Amino acid sequence: MKVLFAASEAVPFVKTGGLADVIGSLPKQLAGQGLDVRVILPKYEDIPDQYAQAMETVSTFTLQMGWRQLYCGILKLEHEGIVFYFVDNEYYFRRRGCYGYEDDAERFAFFCRAVMDSLQHIDFIPDVIHCHDWQAGMIPVLYRAHFSYQPKYAHIKTMMTVHNLKYQGVFAKELFKDFFALGDEHFTGYALEQYGGASFMKGGLLYSDLITTVSPTYAAEIQTPFYGEYLDGLLRSQSHRLYGIVNGIDYAEFDPMTDPNLEVHYRDSLEKKQQNKLKLQERLGLTVRKDVPLIALVTRLVEQKGLALIDRVMAELMALDAQWVILGTGEHRFEQLFRWAQESYPGKVSANITFSEGLARQIYAASDLFLMPSQFEPCGIGQLIAMRYRSVPIVRETGGLKDTVQSYNEATGEGTGFSFAHYNAHDMLYTIERAVRLYREEEAWARIMDNIKQKDFSWTQSAQEYAALYEQMLR
Known part of the structure; x- marks a missing residue:
């Protein structure tokens, strides 16, 4: 089974929060279970030189985004047995930090388009595209609108994982129409419309095949008004395809027996x-x-x-x-x-x-x-x-x-x-x-x-649950 993770950060390349830890460690665990898992990320300026210099260019092509014709490079690096692809466009990503720019809508629209357009250039057609948080939320929408009817891509399923519902990628509808070449039918209350604008996150929730979030309790909480960030009604309506799988940690990375930062190593002493x-x-x-x-x-x-x-x-x-x-x-x-x-x-x-x-x-x-x-x-x-x-x-x-x-x-x-x-x-x-x-x-x-x-909070159990959901979607 081939799975492509699309996310905006991953350890050890770039990190602002827990999302990066998940993207850095879950693919390794899935690969250990026999899946072919690869990851695609933006190529930010903050990626350390040792990694940036080891990347090789896979392809460069012109990407059409609305009226714009844009350069897009796809670079590749293998790290700890996992292939990482990096979406290169210096105008959008050669900046300090990952988020918080006025043109974030355009930057991550470019990223979502680049993920879909790269499929014909990277010699890897996934069975599942696993999208993480709002920055990758428009990938399922683009897949449904422009790719699902092409025989080469018709078998692909999409999964949306919510790491934090508070961040939804809400921007003006005009921007979405411009960047994604979508008709008015995509901008009603039953589609992308959110707070009078449109939302990357809502697109991912509605257009993906399955929704997961990072713990069973959070999956229940976000279906209530207090935690639901105004999407609780939508999530209740989709509860039949919403699953909570608790995150793990990389036991090799976090190990007091071998951690180089510690003066005295120990396990249970x-x-x-x-x-x-x-x-x-x-x-x-x-x-x-x-x-x-x-x-x-x-x-x-x-x-x-x-x-x-x-x-x-x-x-x-x-x-x-x-x-x-x-x-x-x-x-x-x-x-x-x-x-x-x-x-x-x-x-x-x-x-x-x-x-x-x-x-x-x-x-x-x-x-x-x-x-x-x-x-x-x-x-x-x-x-x-x-x-x-x-x-x-x-x-x-x-x-x-x-x-x-x-x-x-x-x-x-x-x-x-x-x-x-x-x-x-x-x-x-x-x-x-x-x-x-x-x-x-x-x-x-x-x-x-x-x-x-006695507790085991490694990724083993959670990775098995993700693999089972991938199989369920493909069946």
Whole structure:
């Protein structure tokens, strides 16, 4: 079976969020199950030189987009056994970062068209085109409108995966008509129309053969008004072809036994994990103490991540006998909140308002508890990495956090972390207080560690579920 992943980012080439981790690791797992999986991405300026220089040109051709005749190059690179194609057009993609430009509609319209037009140039006709998030959302629309009736392509099926429904790629209808050569029938409420404009994401949801999202709970949540971002009605109507498959992590990539960023390697030895903690405390100016629980936040500092809850009970959190380490960048008010906390509570709080993959790994390895009080979280991989590094998650029960973290039950000894249901600062505070108390109860802590050890959050199971859905579509 041949599968082409179309996405806007992938590790190790370019990353802004969890999407890149999925595109970097899921294809490898599928390939291990015997599928021929390839990936197509834009060729951004930020791709490191070592990869850009190793690419070879497969084809160059002129792409027709509305009245424009545009250069399109397709380059190719094999990485860890997977073939990656890169869509080259310097006008659209030779810029810093991936998104946030005024002409993003035109840039990703070009990308969607290039994916479809490249099929006749890359010597690879997929059985399934697997599209990820809004940037690839118009591919199923283009396939239906311009390719599905051509014998060479008639067998192709399309899948749309929603990594975060909040981002929908909504732009003016006139732009869509211009870029995609689509008639008025595509712009009614039952098609691309959204908020008076038109939406890449909605196109992907309506025109694809199957829809998936990144956890079973998120699949249910997005069919409700609170989480549905005004698409809940559409998603309820499509629930018969909507599936939730939880993300995994690459166990070879995230491995405390081999991670080059760690000073002391370990698997289940809490003694060795503690050594990483003492070294990090010393480096970040925290009081060096073995007995104090170190609570970590490695996150984007934005509203979605539940940071308003922390703000609300900051004084109570600081009164706990615990230390805090924060890593991330985002909204100014949250950056300032943690800078203030570090100044006000020296030796107790380390605020690192930056992003560093190396430091993130050291924090996973050093921390005892990992906090994710998200407002919503389609899947989240922070809690999965935390458990891999034997840091116990404290989460709000939403999306993938609910699916992957089971709250510890003192009566039965079951559970892999701590959780609270309502988006409420005092519920969070109570849960953190409970976690800090149980950290000091050796028997309970050992039991939680044992429970975490039994879990497998690698891609194996999820990849099997994707492969089964591909087969279902093709049948």
